[in-house]
Amino acid sequence: MADQEKAVYRVEGFSCAGCAGTFEKKVKNLSGVTDAEVNFGAAKITVYGETNVAELEKAGSFEKLKVRPEHERVKKASNVQEQNHLSFIQKHATIIGSLLFLAFGLLSLVVNGEDNLVTILAFASSMVIGGHSLFKVGFMNLMRLQFDMRTLMTVAVIGATIIGEWTEGAIVVLLFAISEELERFSMDRARQSIRSLMDIAPSEALIKRNGQEMTVAVEDIRIEDVMIVKPGQKLAMDGVVVGGNSSINQAAITGESIPVEKQVNDHVYAGTLNEEGFLEVRVTKHVEDTMISKVIQLVEDAQAEKAPSQAFVDRFAKYYTPAIIGVAFLVAILPPLLAGASWDTWIYQGLAVLVVGCPCALVISTPVAIVTAIGNAAKNGVLVKGGVYLEEAGRLRAIAFDKTGTLTKGVPVVTDFTTIGQVNEEELLTVIAALESRSQHPLASAVIKKAEQAKVSFKNVEMKNFSSITGKGIKGEFEDTIYYIGNKNLFDEVLATSVPSELHAKVETLQQQGKTALLVGTSKGIKAVIAVADEVRDSSKEVIERLHGLGIKETIMLTGDNHGTAQAIGNQIGVTHVQSELMPEDKLNYIKSFTRKHGRVAMVGDGVNDAPALAASTVGIAMGGAGTDTALETADVALMGDDLRKLPYTIKLSRRALTIIKQNISFSLGIKLLALLLVLPGWLTLWIAILADVGATLLVTANGIRLLRVKEDD
Template structure:
């Protein structure tokens, strides 16, 4: 029997080490079978039974607050948080202590007492947690800081100990603030969809919570309102802004049969919508879930940093011990080198290094989600940065996926008359080519057609105003002399006696597709290839119009898969398709990118990256974002290690003080966080 699954939101989760400790404490609850803490999303998943009181007791060491998943955790302003208020109070005592330091001396009881108050107020939680870790031989950054503070107090460096406590508390506060900013990318998604919907039941309009809306309910959406549930329009016409879901900047027209998404905004007319998904299964709910899971997944760089930090912390402790012991063996002053050893402990805190990668990954994935791109993990974000070949499916990916009328040629009548006859003849057909003519003749006044007759594989005939007209391919007009046409799909229009003209129909490239292919080439993608099952001449024509560097035509799905395998031998390949018939190729490519993820569950589940709309410009945008993210991660790791090395070198001439050590550590942490947060400002290209 499967254990009950409970999901909670967390507030006050300050660091990755705290998340690990909290997870361990929750796992120790007897009624809990398993637990997972998602630090990036501040989310807790418990398998088993645990009350909020029990969970908050498990997180009491870090003042963690626990809320049910569907309840929005209250936002506490920076200055109202208890730990931040204590930090400011600690600063006050540090400042007063320094007044006494210069007025009555550093060894005066009043000076020492004031600095001690600063240490207790600002460092109580730090020393409590660090001491507990020390007793358990768990060495993290709080353990190192605790040893340094207690050691400084023992050797009489009260002022230094107080400054160290304040700067560390300030660093923790700013780090927490920065992580909250990064997590807001998820919170902003959660705020997209309204919590209540207007439903029509028993001929009455009622407003109810979205959790109480049932599939099949009729939902009323007024102009200017946010759509509360996914559904299909059954009455009404309007333009809907669905930028929050698909990233499309232009509102999309919705009419009978159109799909609408929770969180999109109805801009004009009223809509009557049949609800098709429950609140937990809406597209926006799935996006939030997948983004949270993606942000929890560790990228290769982060896995390396975590492994490095695991050995780095003990190495720093050994180095600090050697700094304390070796110089005094050769006659140096013990107190001086104990002080230097404590400074090594402080500067060696791996805080900046540990946070350098996850804050960049969290921010980048959140940025992509707001732009209509769902990246399902840091590993895919990193791989995307190294892509140098992109393979595209043709139909529905490079092209719009439906035929349109490309040319109208009248021989005996005007073009308008020819289209009116074609529209009347095709008025009852639902064939894709017929729909192309429907779209072309929309708004025209069409004559009435009767006595329809269908010729399988050839076309249609009908009587209009007493005259029998025909529309179809060359086989339907085999007894007539046909004008030469170079297009592949041609519909001739005429009577039994003559051909009056023709229309050509073709699938068209998406708008601006050539510009997006050019953008890919500029980003270092050397090979762009179109894979299609279409005939060679049609494929090559589309290939020329789109600007791809290579065309492979008349392929079956297994042929596409074989080509991707071959291309992977010399390139790092991304495959772009619709997520259904291209599933094998999407899975085989280094990165699989599905188009139109908002329209199909299959696309969202199949690929590594889902473009929620059908906008090809999101591909260059995503590659650019991934390259920028990888560059920032490398910069962060370099900055974190560089500042540590520089500070450690200051030990040799004896210039490294405790406050300078913590300042270097805090500076490194702030630098990497602020550097990563630049990704929040990255807009769509």
């Protein structure tokens, strides 16, 4: 399908997952369409082939669906209050009309009696008005022998009218219409977090182009345009600051509550708020490629990914519905055939079984929780890329952390520089900085910064034959001498004799202080020892304590640092295990063995050099997703801000979601089982059956929506 024309549309009006499935099938049958995929959670449909909005709305006419292209902005009503009032009347016209005729029928029942023509016509009108869309789909499904909830309801209502139960038939239709409206409302409520993300970025911006300032719609803004952002305004596009400085509130993207200082050459994102300064920003991305657009797209795609519990419900419903039809048929015929009981009584009981067996609450129980949780997470700066990862995060009992940039700030500094023997410190520092400037190792930046602070000129120094020695250090040739910078293992190989014992003691002392010791020298001897330390994040110890409080049994730090340095930092933070001196492939292998031991393990890293370990873990969690595309692509969960405190919130939200999903499934099945038991004494009625279904739907949706209230500081 990759080579075919693809178009994505937003859909308004889905009342249930079953209706979304019906719409998908109808669209697939349209002329020119080769395939279609409905994302019920995000209320979208992806169409492969050629079609248009009119054809799609025609396919969705059974549900009065409204369709629009994905990126088409909705025009805001000029009179919001009036529009909301009209919208309410229009949306609920069938329910209101059905209710009025039902009330008139009940009044006629009291005055004229049950068999009166006026009474029957009133109830029949109530059923037709409230259930015309139900019957339209139900009859179609019945002819195709497709049995879903609408088929069950249609058969039940037809049966009720045949045996003269007009009153209960009308009540069933009205309550089913209300139930569908509840499902529609609950899913809209669950999607509101994503809708709020869509609305935060302005639809136009002030642009300076060809020396002139003009207001331009975001769709028409070009890359390299300069956007002018005044204090108190939101940024409409992603870009790089080319003029001015200010503090930017990035809460909409990263969930950070504290504004971030931005100056020239810093990246800024659409949807963030310029709090105080005047900024000129060079636009770097089209509107559909901005960070907020990418986050929204990923979140909506995540909602289409079925969680294990949702997949279970779908499989269960596939067999559940035919089973209910079979049970209802047996209830209707066995007592009259075997015991000579009344046909009317037991046909009525069979119809009640059909109604109570309607799987509305069961079908909605999982999606409403998944969509709500993923939306809430996105609003708080955490991107969960699917229901499966949401559930797996809730089952974690062990979490592994990369050290650098995750538990530490990732900005190392030189703490000690000790020369050995008769060495010119400035000249040696020049050689060291020239070597390190060619290295990609994280510690190189600390050495370069040290040289810059000492005002040592190293950028023009000619360094020949530079090479990196994996896991050990670097080397390069300066004035016919090969210099080495690295760990003890490197110099054990380079020196004719082993590293002197007094240097061993020096290195061990530094490592016990949580520092990384680098040796500098040639094949003839060691000339200096450099100690570099990476500061621990202020939040790391608190996060580890909170994770242990949430029931995470083991927390482990994985690092390439030597054992002494790693152990010192591990003790400071409070992790349960430390694994040090690891090569990248060692981290991967350790994650695999850790997974075999604990079953489920998360890996938290920066999403770049930890990509293999992230991929091998049960749940890969990347730090600072807003700063790197790699993090968004490789991780299952991305903490959009560079804030580790989002991790306990994510675990807590996942566990709440898992609990609510289990509660919803158990309750929706339990209430039906309880209602079915009423068949034995013959107490089950149609209105009790539909009331049980409506009640269950209302309770599971309300329970799922509670996930919107989960906050980071709970």
